[in-house]
Amino acid sequence: MNKKQIENALRDYNWMINEIKRQRELLEDAGTNLVAQSGIESTLPKAQGEIGDPVAREIVRRDKKYTWVHKLEVKVTFIQERMAVIEEEREKAVLECLLDGMSMVAISRHMGLSRRHIYNLKDNVVEKLSKKTNYSLPKANCS
DSSP: OOHHHHHHHHHHHHHHHHHHHHHHHHHHTTTTTOOOOOGGGGGSOOOTTSOOOHHHHHHHHHHHHHHHHHHHHHHHHHHHHHGGGOOSHHHHHHHHHHHTTOOHHHHHHHHTOOHHHHHHHHHHHHHHHHHTOOOOOOOOOOO
């Protein structure tokens, strides 16, 4: 991952964790609450190029979701595996606050430091995380 991707992953970490958790709960219900058409609608012709079966459409939708959730998991794992390289206490505090979903302004208030100082600490964290690795994200086809 490049520095910009790491920065984005740090910013988005909190919602990615919540989304992975939510998606796993939803995927446990796979196949429930699906009802096929009945009555006159079931005998009518279907539009060309579309899947007429609601179960098949749901399978296609969930397959795309698996790919997307996997991509989020890769980003989260990337950050989790590299957190140990941050050893300076203020940098650790900024990292933890970012991972908890706090804004830069909120972190600044929380730590009693200027926003510029917080941005510098965040930049140091990103720099250390980027030097730690030659790892790149797999390209997932989410189309």
